[in-house]
Amino acid sequence: MTSFADTASSFIADRSDAAERRLAWSLFESLGLPSPSDEVWRYAPLGDLDLDRFAVASSPHRAPDSAFATQLCERAGLVVRVVDGFGVSAGDATPGVSVEFLGSQSSLNGESFLQRYEGDTFALLNVALAPGTTVIRVEAGVDVTDPIVVLNESSASASFSRTQIVVGRGASVTVVEYFEGGTDALVVPVSEYLVEDNASLQLITYQRLDASAWHVARTTGRLARDARLHQAVVGLGAHYDRSRNDAELFGAGAANELRTTFLGSGDQVHDFRTRQFHVAPRTTSTLLSKGAVADASRSVYTGLIEIEKGAKRTDARQTNHNLLLSRTAHADSVPNLDIRENDVMCAHASSVGPLDELQRWYLESRGVSRDDAQRLMIQGFFYEMLSALPAELAELVERDVASVLSSVAVVAA
Amino acid sequence: MSSTLSIDGLRVSVGDKEVLKGFSLTMRSGEVHAIMGPNGSGKSTLAHALTGHPGYKVLDGSVTIDGVELLTLSATDRARAGLMLVLQQPFEIPGVRAFDLLEAAGAERSTLRARMLEEAERLELRPELLDRFVNVDLSGGERKRAEMVQLGILQPKFALLDEIDSGLDVDALDAVARRLVAATTEWNCGVLAITHFRRLLLELPPTMIHVMGNGRIVATGGPELAETLERDGYEAFRGVIA
Ligand SMILES: Nc1ncnc2c1ncn2[C@@H]1O[C@H](COP(=O)(O)OP(=O)(O)OP(=O)(O)O)[C@@H](O)[C@H]1O
Ligand SMILES: [Mg+2]
Numbered sequence: 001m002t003s004f005a006d007t008a009s010s011f012i013a014d015r016s017d018a019a020e021r022r023l024a025w026s027l028f029e030s031l032g033l034p035s036p037s038d039e040v041w042r043y044a045p046l047g048d049l050d051l052d053r054f055a056v057a058s059s060p061h062r063a064p065d066s067a068f069a070t071q072l073c074e075r076a077g078l079v080v081r082v083v084d085g086f087g088v089s090a091g092d093a094t095p096g097v098s099v100e101f102l103g104s105q106s107s108l109n110g111e112s113f114l115q116r117y118e119g120d121t122f123a124l125l126n127v128a129l130a131p132g133t134t135v136i137r138v139e140a141g142v143d144v145t146d147p148i149v150v151l152n153e154s155s156a157s158a159s160f161s162r163t164q165i166v167v168g169r170g171a172s173v174t175v176v177e178y179f180e181g182g183t184d185a186l187v188v189p190v191s192e193y194l195v196e197d198n199a200s201l202q203l204i205t206y207q208r209l210d211a212s213a214w215h216v217a218r219t220t221g222r223l224a225r226d227a228r229l230h231q232a233v234v235g236l237g238a239h240y241d242r243s244r245n246d247a248e249l250f251g252a253g254a255a256n257e258l259r260t261t262f263l264g265s266g267d268q269v270h271d272f273r274t275r276q277f278h279v280a281p282r283t284t285s286t287l288l289s290k291g292a293v294a295d296a297s298r299s300v301y302t303g304l305i306e307i308e309k310g311a312k313r314t315d316a317r318q319t320n321h322n323l324l325l326s327r328t329a330h331a332d333s334v335p336n337l338d339i340r341e342n343d344v345m346c347a348h349a350s351s352v353g354p355l356d357e358l359q360r361w362y363l364e365s366r367g368v369s370r371d372d373a374q375r376l377m378i379q380g381f382f383y384e385m386l387s388a389l390p391a392e393l394a395e396l397v398e399r400d401v402a403s404v405l406s407s408v409a410v411v412a413a
Numbered sequence: 414m415s416s417t418l419s420i421d422g423l424r425v426s427v428g429d430k431e432v433l434k435g436f437s438l439t440m441r442s443g444e445v446h447a448i449m450g451p452n453g454s455g456k457s458t459l460a461h462a463l464t465g466h467p468g469y470k471v472l473d474g475s476v477t478i479d480g481v482e483l484l485t486l487s488a489t490d491r492a493r494a495g496l497m498l499v500l501q502q503p504f505e506i507p508g509v510r511a512f513d514l515l516e517a518a519g520a521e522r523s524t525l526r527a528r529m530l531e532e533a534e535r536l537e538l539r540p541e542l543l544d545r546f547v548n549v550d551l552s553g554g555e556r557k558r559a560e561m562v563q564l565g566i567l568q569p570k571f572a573l574l575d576e577i578d579s580g581l582d583v584d585a586l587d588a589v590a591r592r593l594v595a596a597t598t599e600w601n602c603g604v605l606a607i608t609h610f611r612r613l614l615l616e617l618p619p620t621m622i623h624v625m626g627n628g629r630i631v632a633t634g635g636p637e638l639a640e641t642l643e644r645d646g647y648e649a650f651r652g653v654i655a
Contacts, residue, residue, distance in 0.1 A: 380508020
């Protein structure tokens with residue numbers, strides 16, 4: 001059997017930008033996989049991760065869409081298709097929107113990808129091994145009415161997709177980044193968003209990979225003056241689901257709302273990390289993370305609010321609720337604050353515990369059984385996240401979430 | 414079929430305070446009973462205790478529907494036995510829609526949507542509000558009407574309404590009262606309405622009015638009692654309320 005490194009090096013050798021990729025790869029090799037003693041990876045079952053089980057794909061292997069993906073696409077204004085990290089279809093031309101599959105790009109903060117991600121082992125793998133970058137641009141002033149769906153399918157054993165979304169001044173758009181496939185696979189996506197002055201990006205990241213997948217994702221939003229980034233991250237699939245979602249508010253008055261939610265079952269691990277970085281004054285971030293863990297699954301939420309000197313009148317809020325659905329499930333919550341400015345509003349709250357007793361009573365007092373009441377409430381975590389979606393899209397995703405929930409033992413310990 | 418709701422010697426505490434101190438009342442299907450009484454006299458406590466609210470502790474007494482004891486049942490089973498409460502301040506259930514709640518409560522899925530729309534129309538509630546999460550982003554009056562939609566679907570044997578009239582505009586008050594009057598004949602619903610105002614009772618004529626004071630009933634009478642209260646307040650009952 002060829003090693004992961006062999007497949008990586010032959011993949012890289014075939015690329016025009018091989019030199020840069022080799023740099024990323026050698027940096028990855030010198031860093032090595034993180035060890036569980038590394039604070040940042042403390043909860044990851046990395047001991048079980050054998051990279052040599054995976055091979056880097058040299059071309060996309062398209063599998064049939066799931067029924068859900070088909071329905072999702074029917075409801076989209078534009079479908080961008082990415083298979084094993086390769087852009088395979090840019091969809092129909094849409095006024096004010098451009099979709100390109102480009103080779104090496106720089107990060108949306110202006111640095112090279114290598115500089116940008118030099119300390120992040122998995123992101124470095126993406127820098128070395130992503131076939132290209134899917135770049136979606138919305139022209140200034142354009143209000144894209146129908147949602148754009150970026151359909152990420154993983155059928156290869158290792159895939160690295162990279163997406164950049166740029167929303168021009170005053171423009172607005174809704175984008176669904178959807179991930180499926182990933183049986184016995186390593187899936188390492190990197191996404192970047194740039195929301196320019198007074199623009200608005202509504203983003204749903206829906207991760208529905210196979211329960212055997214290793215998913216290590218990283219997204220970063222950059223917000224200019226008065227820009228709005230509303231991001232919902234829903235994690236249902238994968239064996240190990242790592243999702244790091246950052247926002248950098250460098251324009252005054254920018255607003256970030258981030259909602260993350262997950263459901264753990266079996267022996268899944270959901271590992272969510274966030275960093276809201278306030279650089280400019282009057283920026284706001286509202287972060288709500290709600291998750292439920294059943295069976296022997298685990299979750300960890302680690303959230304950092306960082307406020308730069310000069311980011312006066314920043315308002316940053318972070319709330320994390322975890323629900324334990326069995327005695328063998330476990331949830332950790334680690335909020336962190338790093339504040340270098342005095343004139344700010346900052347709040348964080350976290351809880352690990354059962355469902356709200358009064359809400360449950362209300363449902364029961366209408367004749368709903370306890371199990372159904374709990375199921376409705378947990379389902380509600382996800383539905384709340386989806387409420388920004390256009391109704392028929394939300395309804396579709398809700399049905400999908402409900403079908404997953406119906407197979408999980410939703411009985412609070 | 415006619416049913417009987419019977420509350421006998423009910424004593425309930427909240428925190429370490431005894432609030433209901435031997436409350437008794439019997440009513441039958443199709444009847445409308447009103448409970449009036451000063452703030453803090455225990456009206457909401459009664460409503461909560463009957464429906465198994467987790468914050469209330471029953472010390473003594475019995476509550477039955479057709480002889481079946483409710484106080485030993487779960488909140489779910491009390492509802493299934495035929496009791497439904499509309500709260501004084503209906504709260505939000507984020508992420509849960511009335512449709513899913515009602516389906517989980519046993520409503521037939523295929524006709525549910527149509528029935529909800531019909532109820533909304535009778536209550537003059539904008540139909541698009543039915544799609545919101547339960548009570549989320551609804552005004553006080555809209556919440557009351559949305560709760561009445563649930564009532565029309567669930568068709569409880571006995572409906573407990575805790576100040577259904579508060580927060581309702583005049584037109585909504587009439588619509589809600591009409592709906593309740595119709596319920597008393599449509600499925601022979603027994604209505605137990607807690608209120609501070611006679612206005613509701615003009616539209617929803619009560620079989621009997623009970624005045625509550627300090628955790629128990631201190632007077633029972635016909636509609637004329639509401640008139641007296643409107644004119645004189647609770648002055649006449651000072652002695653008994655203590
Ligand atoms: N959680 C609580 N802890 C302690 N006392 C409480 C609690 N809830 C209610 N009470 C007390 O119980 C008494 C009865 O309250 P209840 O809400 O039943 O009154 P009410 O008759 O419904 O009044 P209103 O007309 O204002 O709605 C009051 O004195 C109130 O302060
Ligand atoms: Mg009250």
